[in-house]
Amino acid sequence: MKTMSTASETTFSNYGIYDLGDNLELLLPNTLITFQRISDDAFSYFREDSEGKIIEKIIPVKSNDVKIKLVPIPPLNHPAKRTNYVFLKLDKEIHLGENSAASIFVHCPIEIGIFLIYGDNHEPLDWVTCNPLNSRFGLYGSPDTGKLCKYAEVSLATDYDDSVSYVNAVMHIVIENTLSFAQTISKVIFPITDNNLYYKDSRSIIDGIKIIMKKRAAVNIAEVKPTLVDTEWATAPAWDKSITSIHNMEMTLE
């Protein structure tokens, strides 16, 4: 029986590409992942996470040129995939006066994706969350017409280097208030599927969003659009290519 080591005595596996070889062990906080060759053309996969959940799979491989990629992915899979939206509850409210703007960094939760690489192809194999207690659902709106979101209470970050390894990615949020009165922002709801994730060693960042609060006819709305990060960090492949792409959203201001 394998046991998971504690953070104080272990170096965790960085994001990146790993050769499978005959045996590969990846260690993440509270999670142990093991690949073992069981024949010339098959591997076994074993994962045990912090909740005691064990996943075992047999992976037939087409050639010996198979690699494993460990990357950050959007936090949409735990406990089950139900939505493309994320609800970030800010630990400190942002007060914006009339016709003003703010630029903030926040810690956006992430999950970790495990991909099989055949040449240029990335095949999603499994995912892991290192912070399951902060991976819950929340509802934005009313029970009948509201939007189900992945919910997380998040803190402000200082810059792109301020992420907590394996747990969150830093996200840049620009908020513009073009209304003629002040607004207080305590939560951000947006579809995260159009935001790329980037990684370096064990840290990650995610494409930002721009929120413009404006008046349309008699209604005050917040328009949310993704913004690309200009970075040299490696880009993580998309976890689910079949997901619906939503390039922007609008919501009425509460």
Place this chain on the structure above:
Amino acid sequence: MVIELLQSLSEMHLVGELTVLSLLLGGIIMVGGIITAKIAKILFHKYYAPSLPKDTAQNISKLIYFGILIISFLAFTSSQGIDLSGIMVAGGIFAVVIGFATQSVVSNLISGLFLMVEKPAKHGDAIDLPDMGISGTLLDIGTFSSKVRIFDGTVTRIPNDKFFTSNIRSLTLSTVRRADAVVGISYNSDIENAILVMRTHILQTMPFVLQIPKPEFRIEELGDSSVHIHVFVWYPKDDWSEAQPILLAKLKRALDNAEIEIPFPQRVIWSGKN
């Protein structure tokens, strides 16, 4: 040989102008129509239906099938030289007579059409019909009746007029649903602490329970033996099994772990003394 056979058949009169040959042709038209309708229905289900919503696919499928049958029947009557105008007049009177005699059938048919148009529930929706005590998944809204697969796995048929006039509660139309349970704690227990313990346990062990809206705890009653706390939690509409059936067990575990007493019914008896 074949031509002679056909000639002889065309000369064999059954009733008036109706010959064996024309009847044979009519039969071929009808059989061809039925086969064509079935093939069209199969092809539609194979190539187009998967990309459409289930109820839309079912309705279009029926439209194609019965449309081809009606066209075949019209071709059949025309091949027999039958004048439909007379039948139409007679049919109108006949329909009134039949309508009175088969009110429930017509009522079911009309209700089925209204159900298809109004769509109070879609195929695959989980529904509850409290008037009839039926809860299950809607399988089909047919011409005369609808089928519901009850949660025990059996399928029940409901006449459309009863379905249409009954209260229909959709279990899947909303984004989220609410589960609830009542627990009783002893009068000696700290209510605030009990709520904190239950809230924490729900957060830690029930990942499908929503954090917004937060789990809600209401002191429902100061009962004979215990303080009754009503617990409400919200969950995604498809994850009933991850909330309602396990909620009470989780609450009991939380209270047990914190050694908070869930009392049995008890009576305090005072005895008189001289």
